[in-house]
Amino acid sequence: MSDLPFILFSLVAAWAAIMVVTRAVAVHALLYLVVVPLSLAGVFFTLGAPFAAMLEVIIYAGAVMVLFVFVVMMLNLGRSDRDRERHWMAPAVWIGPALLSGLLLIALCITLRTIPPTAASDAMVPIGPQSVGLLLYGPYVLSVELASFLLLAGLVSAFHIGRNIRGTGTGEP
Amino acid sequence: MSAASPTHALLLATLLFAVGMLGVLARRNLLLMLMSIEIMLNAAALAFIAAGARWHAAQGQVMFLMILSLAAAEAAVGLAIILRLHSAGRPTLDADTGNRLKG
Structure with a gap:
């Protein structure tokens, strides 16, 4: 049955996303976050977009997640951070956001029913x-140029924000 | 109708977007909020790919490339801001303390 990979990849992606949102330890959430683009790459492949699937694996699961891993390593999170996260994740905190997200989910699902099915x-x-x-x-060559401008702006601003990060330069307490 | 249809992929994108929005709204740690934003961007990319598969157009993958570059720039800048906050004496990464950032 050719639909089985799609269903499996979808279940893995949804489950990993839910686990990312609900973990108290940042490293655990990050490892689940790596699973999300990998399984989404499988979904792209079953949707007939192999180029996008490979880019998702290389750039998302490769480059962006490595950035996250480096930052989590540099933050040096410990037991006290985990306990504070548990304290922040009290069940009463989740009621309002869950209501809003559920409303959005229901509204979008109702909207999706109006799309006619494909042959x-x-x-x-x-x-x-x-x-x-x-x-x-x-x-679309203009939007490629705009994307390169965006990446250049990201590079420059990340460099500007990240310089003198140890407090030896100007404007740092 | 086949289960791997673009409509079901759009349903998955909707679910992922809702989960990411739940994370952004409910978590207080800036790092976890950034991870949830990554999930939301992934959901938007999946919606574009599914729409491209629905109408047999390569424009969906073109927009996917735009989202990919946007996500890369966003992750770089956001993580730089998080490192800056952390080294500036706010190691809890509480989103409520971000208003004292300067420079």
């Missing part, structure tokens, strides 16, 4: 990297 025959034709690349360097 099952031509549903899963893969869209390869060639057509994506032709679009990227054809009509």
Whole structure:
């Protein structure tokens, strides 16, 4: 049955996301967060987007998660942090956010019912990297330039924020 | 109808977005809030991919690339701000103390 990978990847992604949100130890949440893009890459693959799946594995599960791992290592979290997180995660805290998220979920599900279903025959034709690349360097070349501007701005601002981080420079107590 | 249809992928994206929003709203640790934002960005990317598969268009993957670069820049800047907060004497990373950031 060809739908089994999609269902499995979806269950893994949803379960890992729920575990990320509810863990008290930051390292545990981070390890579950690595599972989310990996399983989503599987979902992309079953949806017929192998290029996006590989990019998800390389950039999300590779580069971005390595950034998170480095920061969690540098923060040096310990037992007191875990106890404080447990204190912050009292059950009364979750009522309002759970209500809001549940409302959003219900509203979006009702909206999704209005989408007409696809014909099952031509549903899963893969869209390869060639057509994506032709679009990227054809009509969407301006947005590629804007994305590079965004990355440059992120680089510059991360450098600016992160310099003199040990308190030897200006403006640091 | 096949279970791997784009509509079901959109349902998964909705669920992931709701879970990420729950994390952003309920957690007080800035690091966990950033992780929840990553989940929400993943959900948006999944919605674009599913829409691209629904209408057989490669534009969904083009938008996925834009979301990917946005997520990379956002993670870099957000984690730099978190390190700055941590080294500036607020090791609890409580989101309520972020208003005293300067520089």
